[in-house]
Amino acid sequence: MLEELLGAVVAAGAAGLVYLSAAARVVKQYERGVVLRLGRLRGGVREPGFTLIIPGVDRLRKVNMQIVTMPVPAQEGITRDNVTVRVDAVVYFKVVDAAAAIINVEDYRFAVSQMAQTSLRSIIGKSELDDLLSNREKLNEGLELMIDSPAVGWGVQIDRVEIKDVSLPDTMKRSMARQAEADRERRARIINADAEFQASKKLAEAAKQMSDQPAALQLRLLQTVVAVAAEKNSTLVLPFPVELLRFLERAQEHQPPPAPPPAPAPPDRQIET
Secondary structure (H helix, E strand, C coil), X not given: CHHHHHHHHHHHHHHHHHHHHHHEEEECCCEEEEEEECCEECCCCECCEEEECCCCCEEEEEEECCCEEEEEEEEEEECCCCCEEEEEEEEEEEECCHHHHHHCCCCHHHHHHHHHHHHHHHHHXXXXXXXHHHCHHHHHHHHHHHXXXXXHHHCEEEEEEEEEEEECXXXXXXXXXXXXXXXXXXXXXXXXXXXXXXXXXXXXXXXXXXXXXXHHHXXXXXXXXXXXXXXXXXXXXCXXXXXXXXXXXXXXXXXXXXXXXXXXXXXXXCCCC
């Protein structure tokens, strides 16, 4: 009789161990558990730690609550200014409502991926090429808003959306390179012209100052000769003042005209007798 009682206790203990092993579940710290009892949502979300379910009746679905980094495949489209581009992006999102992520959508990862692709193509069609290249912050905000609106009902929160790369056709790259080169050349010419203008103003002021003292021009000429002679050149070129030519021209004008040469004397005539 004792042996039968002992055997029953051992059998009950073994059955309890089997039941416990089948009912025991462990939810990790970064996960949340959703229990479906006979297909219906049962109670609230199971927190991290040890939990029990009814084997054969309950089904525990674990949902990862970590931030997910999902690359968006490159999408090809035509911008508003008729330029064909390929744009890829990356989406950062996380689940904030585990029950909604299981009940409201079949596969929230696939749904977010498809929504990101369609939203990216829509952003390409609404934007211009300059916005895609230089105004990405505004486009990232618009793309995040487009994805986050339907994702709220799936229990998913979009943390950030970033446009990674914009691929342009080779012809467009060459055109942009020519445009940048022309713009730099234009700026260089403007800078050179501005420098010439400033230099001409200074030279005009110097000439006005020298006109009051004619000897200053000679001193400047001597300084130029000294600077040229210091280079040990075999040939020395001296500038000839234009004022000297003008002085000679004015002196020539004030001289009296030369007297005409005397007329030759007529030859003597002999009278024949």
